[in-house]
Amino acid sequence: MEKTLVFLTCYNCAPQIPRVLAQFKAEYADLFDEILVIDNRSTDGTREAAIAAAKNMPNYKITVMQNDDNINLGGSHKVAFNYAKQHGYDYAIILHGDDQGSIDDVVAPLRSGQHRNVDFLLGSRFLPQSKTPGYSPLRIFGNYVFNLLYTVMTGKMIYDLGSGLNVFKVSALDEAAYMRLPDRLTFNYYLIMWMIIARRKFTFFPLVWREEDQISNARLSKLVEALVRIAISYIIHGKTLISRMPVIDGSYTSTILYQHEAQK
Numbered sequence: 533m534e535k536t537l538v539f540l541t542c543y544n545c546a547p548q549i550p551r552v553l554a555q556f557k558a559e560y561a562d563l564f565d566e567i568l569v570i571d572n573r574s575t576d577g578t579r580e581a582a583i584a585a586a587k588n589m590p591n592y593k594i595t596v597m598q599n600d601d602n603i604n605l606g607g608s609h610k611v612a613f614n615y616a617k618q619h620g621y622d623y624a625i626i627l628h629g630d631d632q633g634s635i636d637d638v639v640a641p642l643r644s645g646q647h648r649n650v651d652f653l654l655g656s657r658f659l660p661q662s663k664t665p666g667y668s669p670l671r672i673f674g675n676y677v678f679n680l681l682y683t684v685m686t687g688k689m690i691y692d693l694g695s696g697l698n699v700f701k702v703s704a705l706d707e708a709a710y711m712r713l714p715d716r717l718t719f720n721y722y723l724i725m726w727m728i729i730a731r732r733k734f735t736f737f738p739l740v741w742r743e744e745d746q747i748s749n750a751r752l753s754k755l756v757e758a759l760v761r762i763a764i765s766y767i768i769h770g771k772t773l774i775s776r777m778p779v780i781d782g783s784y785t786s787t788i789l790y791q792h793e794a795q796k
């Protein structure tokens with residue numbers, strides 16, 4: 533019996549988090565043993581909105597927690613990975629809490645057992661079957677350029693350097709490695725580089741990824757700068773790219789605000 537955690541990362545997602553939780557239909561309840569909402573100290577009522585929505589989800593075990601400090605998207609991954617290890621989960625699935633993606637997209641790969649054949653099953657916004665309604669053409673073009681650059685550089689096919697829906701096999705996650713990665717949005721870029729260096733097996737599945745009422749915090753220029761910097765660092769340092777980074781001395785503690793068990 534495999535155990536699967538889904539974690540939703542949120543920062544000022546009050547309008548969207550009830551919609552994300554509503555994606556978890558009763559018929560998916562056998563796939564997900566717990567939904568963990570990780571609020572990163574939102575200032576817009578995200579926690580209250582999440583708790584109110586959670587109360588109407590009897591089919592699922594659901595936990596709403598708040599990070600004790602703002603530790604951004606990467607830090608929220610660290611909290612979730614640690615939680616998954618401590619609670620004996622086999623798989624941890626991230627879905628961004630701002631309703632850009634849908635849990636529906638991972639249901640078919642999970643039902644077919646695709647996740648068991650790899651260490652990481654990564655969502656991609658840029659496969660032929662993917663869709664990106666509302667995404668700017670510049671952002672799409674930039675992503676294709678960097679996917680190609682990183683594919684050539686690493687010799688591994690890369691279809692997305694960091695999407696918001698991914699399945700992680702918990703036993704394949706190395707705490708000594710992920711605790712070195714930055715807390716910023718660039719966490720995902722380093723994570724994929726680590727997967728390649730540590731010879732983890734990964735494959736991609738297509739996503740529908742929309743941009744509607746979300747507030748994007750990802751500044752394109754900053755992300756481009758980071759991708760160039762990581763590429764140069766990889767060319768210089770190769771396989772020691774991650775191991776030479778110091779473990780980040782952050783506080784990755786959280787407080788549980790609400791929890792209920794699934795009514796079976």
Ligand SMILES: Nc1nc2c(ncn2[C@@H]2O[C@H](COP(=O)(O)OP(=O)(O)OP(=O)(O)O)[C@@H](O)[C@H]2O)c(=O)[nH]1
Nearest residue numbers: 541542543572604605628629630717747748749750
């Ligand atoms: N910016 C930001 N996002 C956070 C933080 N903590 C958690 N997140 C979550 O990180 C996810 C990604 O944020 P986005 O601003 O959408 O960035 P992105 O998905 O990388 O980029 P685009 O959607 O392509 O603009 C969302 O689920 C946020 O709610 C935080 O402190 N800052």
Ligand SMILES: [Mg+2]
Nearest residue numbers: 628630632696
């Ligand atoms: Mg986003």
